[in-house]
Amino acid sequence: MEAVRATPRLLPVGAQTKPRLSAVDVPKLSMLGLRGITEYDPGEFTFTALAGTPVREIAATLAAQGQYLPFDPMLVDAGSTLGGVVASGLSGPGRLRFGGVRDFILGVRFIDGAGRLLRMGGKVVKNAAGFDLPKFLVGSLGRFGVLAEMTFKVFPRAAASSTLRLTFDSPEAATQAMVEGAKSRWEPQALDLLPDGKSVLLRLSAPETALEALSREILSRWSGVALSNEEAVAVWTGIREFRWAHENGTLIKVPLTATQVPAFHRAMTGVRTHISAGGDVAFVSLAPESNSNGVDAALQQLGLSGLTLRGSAPLWRGSRKNFKIGAAVKHALDPQNRFPSIDD
Amino acid sequence: MTAALQRVAALLPPGRLLAQAQQLAAYESDGLTAFRERPLAVAMPESAEEVIALVRLCHEEGLPFVARGSGTSLSGGSLPVEGGIVIALNRLNRILKLDPAQRIAVVEPGVINTQVTAAAAPHGLHYAPDPSSQSICTIGGNVAFNSGGAHCLKYGMTANHVLGLKAVLANGEVVEWGSASRETVGPDWCGLFTGNEGLFGIALEITLQLLPKAECFHTVLAGYRTLEQAGDTVAAIVASGLLPGAMEIMDALALEAAVAAVHAEYPPGCEAVLIVELEGPREAVAVDRERLDAIITASAPVEARPARDAEERLAIWKGRKSAFSAVGRLSPDFIVQDGVVPRRRLGEALRRIGEMSREAGLRCANVFHAGDGNLHPLILFDGREAGALERAENLAGRILKMCVAMGGSITGEHGIGMEKREYLPEMFSAEEIDCMKRLRAAFDPLGIANPGKMFPGGSAPALQQQGLHPLEKAGIISRE
Numbered sequence: 163m164e165a166v167r168a169t170p171r172l173l174p175v176g177a178q179t180k181p182r183l184s185a186v187d188v189p190k191l192s193m194l195g196l197r198g199i200t201e202y203d204p205g206e207f208t209f210t211a212l213a214g215t216p217v218r219e220i221a222a223t224l225a226a227q228g229q230y231l232p233f234d235p236m237l238v239d240a241g242s243t244l245g246g247v248v249a250s251g252l253s254g255p256g257r258l259r260f261g262g263v264r265d266f267i268l269g270v271r272f273i274d275g276a277g278r279l280l281r282m283g284g285k286v287v288k289n290a291a292g293f294d295l296p297k298f299l300v301g302s303l304g305r306f307g308v309l310a311e312m313t314f315k316v317f318p319r320a321a322a323s324s325t326l327r328l329t330f331d332s333p334e335a336a337t338q339a340m341v342e343g344a345k346s347r348w349e350p351q352a353l354d355l356l357p358d359g360k361s362v363l364l365r366l367s368a369p370e371t372a373l374e375a376l377s378r379e380i381l382s383r384w385s386g387v388a389l390s391n392e393e394a395v396a397v398w399t400g401i402r403e404f405r406w407a408h409e410n411g412t413l414i415k416v417p418l419t420a421t422q423v424p425a426f427h428r429a430m431t432g433v434r435t436h437i438s439a440g441g442d443v444a445f446v447s448l449a450p451e452s453n454s455n456g457v458d459a460a461l462q463q464l465g466l467s468g469l470t471l472r473g474s475a476p477l478w479r480g481s482r483k484n485f486k487i488g489a490a491v492k493h494a495l496d497p498q499n500r501f502p503s504i505d506d
Numbered sequence: 507m508t509a510a511l512q513r514v515a516a517l518l519p520p521g522r523l524l525a526q527a528q529q530l531a532a533y534e535s536d537g538l539t540a541f542r543e544r545p546l547a548v549a550m551p552e553s554a555e556e557v558i559a560l561v562r563l564c565h566e567e568g569l570p571f572v573a574r575g576s577g578t579s580l581s582g583g584s585l586p587v588e589g590g591i592v593i594a595l596n597r598l599n600r601i602l603k604l605d606p607a608q609r610i611a612v613v614e615p616g617v618i619n620t621q622v623t624a625a626a627a628p629h630g631l632h633y634a635p636d637p638s639s640q641s642i643c644t645i646g647g648n649v650a651f652n653s654g655g656a657h658c659l660k661y662g663m664t665a666n667h668v669l670g671l672k673a674v675l676a677n678g679e680v681v682e683w684g685s686a687s688r689e690t691v692g693p694d695w696c697g698l699f700t701g702n703e704g705l706f707g708i709a710l711e712i713t714l715q716l717l718p719k720a721e722c723f724h725t726v727l728a729g730y731r732t733l734e735q736a737g738d739t740v741a742a743i744v745a746s747g748l749l750p751g752a753m754e755i756m757d758a759l760a761l762e763a764a765v766a767a768v769h770a771e772y773p774p775g776c777e778a779v780l781i782v783e784l785e786g787p788r789e790a791v792a793v794d795r796e797r798l799d800a801i802i803t804a805s806a807p808v809e810a811r812p813a814r815d816a817e818e819r820l821a822i823w824k825g826r827k828s829a830f831s832a833v834g835r836l837s838p839d840f841i842v843q844d845g846v847v848p849r850r851r852l853g854e855a856l857r858r859i860g861e862m863s864r865e866a867g868l869r870c871a872n873v874f875h876a877g878d879g880n881l882h883p884l885i886l887f888d889g890r891e892a893g894a895l896e897r898a899e900n901l902a903g904r905i906l907k908m909c910v911a912m913g914g915s916i917t918g919e920h921g922i923g924m925e926k927r928e929y930l931p932e933m934f935s936a937e938e939i940d941c942m943k944r945l946r947a948a949f950d951p952l953g954i955a956n957p958g959k960m961f962p963g964g965s966a967p968a969l970q971q972q973g974l975h976p977l978e979k980a981g982i983i984s985r986e
Contacts, residue, residue, distance in 0.1 A: 203848070203850065204745075205741060205745060205849060205850050206849055206850060207659070207744070207849075251691070253689070257689070260660075260661075261662065261688070262689065264697055265666045278937050278941070280935075280937060280938045280941050281934070281935075284846070284933075285848075286846045286848055286878070286879055286913070286914050286915055286918075288658050288846050288875070288880045288918040288919065289915040290652045290844075290917045290918060290920065291916050291917045291922060291926075291930070292933070292938075292942055292960075293698060293701065293702060294652070294698055294700065295698065295945075297697025297698060297700075298694055298697055298698035299693070300694045300697065301690060301691060301693050302693040306693070319747075321747075341607045344609065344718070345606070345629075345630060345718040347718070347720075348787055349718070349720075368790040368793075369790055371793055372789035372792070372793055376789060376790075415689075416691075417688075417689035418687055418689075419687050420608060421605075439688065442687050442689045443689035468691070469692070483682060485679060485681045486677075486679055487681060487949060491945065494941075494945050494947065494948040495944075495945075504692065
């Protein structure tokens with residue numbers, strides 16, 4: 163709080179695993195020292211932790227009690243922090259089943275632009291008191307306040323899980339399978355389309371005996387194979403850490419819908435794309451040195467917006483709607499523009 | 507008619523602005539019948555354009571307005587304000603789009619909650635938030651108050667299902683946030699807007715996420731000698747790693763009411779009934795139900811009754827969802843509270859509520875969402891008795907303070923509204939409330955959208971001493 167008050171311009175940063183989000187020319191306030199789980203009661207399905215706590219540490223603590231964050235936080239091995247997860251609004255493949263970061267955050271303590279430490283939301287799994295600023299801060303890129311502490315809902319992890327790798331002739335057929343799978347009786351936890359545009363990973367979570375029957379049924383519907391546990395861990399870890407993406411390249415997140423996926427694939431030439439969460443989000447990777455103008459033009463044409471996570475491309479790509487209320491809310495939370503604008 | 511009201515009248519075709527006393531009577535109150543206020547007029551727009559024009563006019567004239575759907579708010583959220591108009595949104599009741607591939611529906615604010623699920627059902631989909639008033643409450647109201655229901659632990663509240671919004675803000679600006687995608691970039695504006703209690707503006711088009719209907723359900727009703735036993739069973743289920751779709755508890759008084767109202771049948775001699783529902787693919791439910799049945803057997807219930815078919819399952823839920831309005835049969839008046847406590851303190855909270863109601867000389871029935879710690883104590887009183895309402899309100903206030911002291915919340919799903927505004931400072935500091943006020947001013951610089959709600963202070967309309975809402979008397983709505 164003192165640091166915020168003492169610095170007229172600043173941007174809070176965590177482990178900077180999505181470096182483009184904080185690539186603004188202002189002094190950075192590192193949150194890495196503010197770490198630790200402050201409350202965790204497995205029986206409540208909630209925990210509270212300081213912003214700089216590495217997600218890895220949280221995941222391990224939860225796992226020891228058979229619990230997890232169902233939205234599959236990304237870049238865990240890379241060192242991402244809980245505050246970074248919230249500020250970036252980045253969810254992983256598991257957001258398909260129970261929702262993303264926004265659906266599990268319950269409360270925050272944050273420091274606004276006037277240097278006030280404020281608590282919003284609550285610490286219980288259900289709460290409707292006051293405006294839902296915790297949700298607003300998901301994806302806010304540190305431009306409205308400094309996250310200090312967050313409370314999250316967690317779930318028990320199912321007894322077992324199984325990953326199937328399904329193969330198709332075209333992105334169209336693969337997309338159709340994701341659409342069908344997402345509303346099927348199997349209740350898949352994750353449905354991702356790999357950069358080849360033809361392989362779909364489907365993850366099931368259920369009691370062991372149920373998994374066998376469900377997997378058999380899915381593999382009789384589409385051609386594919388069940389991965390061994392080691393293979394499954396490796397493939398999901400690779401997705402979580404963006405290992406399919408160009409090293410040191412540009413990485414852009416693009417929300418979209420499954421029905422847009424085939425056209426999106428056709429438009430994204432010369433880049434690698436990974437589709438996650440059943441077709442609700444795409445990640446586009448460009449080789450180092452290549453420019454993002456082609457991607458930008460394609461996104462504009464498709465009416466999609468993109469957020470650059472890594473690389474030197476502009477923060478916002480594609481089409482973007484701006485409303486006057488954005489500036490008014492910014493002014494309400496940060497009257498002196500202590501934090502950079504969301505446009506930078 | 508004031509000049510401002512004449513301008514409102516000129517915006518709408520004849521017959522769609524109600525201004526006569528007998529027409530306004532039905533709009534004087536909502537699901538919180540303790541308050542009553544007559545609006546200047548009630549406008550009945552039929553299109554988003556008309557709503558936008560009305561709000562812009564209110565902004566120009568500084569005319570207060572309250573948006574209203576079916577008026578089922580239990581916190582007085584849709585109570586009119588003195589010298590203001592009501593914008594009744596019931597005629598904006600179209601489902602604009604249903605996309606089964608993307609699993610979304612785009613609806614107008616006046617669409618009834620259950621109509622969304624009805625439209626989605628042929629595609630094997632449903633809309634998850636299920637407040638007990640779902641057969642009459644509107645999506646616009648659900649969005650304004652971030653409504654809950656019986657499945658919040660697993661599926662969240664309304665905010666977790668709103669993907670996109672077109673809205674007219676109180677400052678006249680029309681915004682479009684989110685999309686048909688479940689993912690977004692940038693701040694979560696839909697999340698901020700949902701639960702604004704009508705203080706930011708009016709939602710015009712709402713994109714809702716639909717979920718696949720579970721293939722299989724396993725619903726068990728178990729009766730217990732004591733409330734503590736029921737509470738302990740909930741704790742045991744949670745500790746086992748199961749994730750039920752719903753866990754609900756009703757106490758003896760609530761059971762008595764449900765028996766009287768819908769002839770529900772419960773095991774005799776029970777102080778509490780626990781309802782637990784598992785859902786999922788049939789193979790998974792088959793395994794999970796064995797674990798659940800073992801936990802319930804070990805909990806020594808008076809009797810456990812699994813629903814054998816869909817009909818028995820519906821009967822269990824009918825008894826549960828009717829409990830609130832059914833309490834009206836036990837008492838001329840009642841107040842329902844909506845506090846939340848950490849689940850581990852449920853037993854303690856219920857004991858304290860029992861003690862406090864005995865001290866106050868009032869009966870209190872309990873129906874609650876055990877899975878998420880959301881209590882609904884129903885405080886029974888007779889408004890004709892001098893001082894009874896004040897004693898009931900005093901007890902309600904003590905219960906809310908207890909919830910906050912236990913680390914919970916003053917409202918799980920009903921909102922602050924008119925009813926709990928004086929308790930907001932129990933949960934938030936002056937600086938935090940000031941932050942909320944600054945946010946509100948960003949959306950509504952003139953303070954014309956649902957003024958007098960959420961924040962403490964301000965004038966309150968006359969307290970009304972007794973009586974159920976007319977719709978409640980007819981058994982159409984219930985107080986949950």
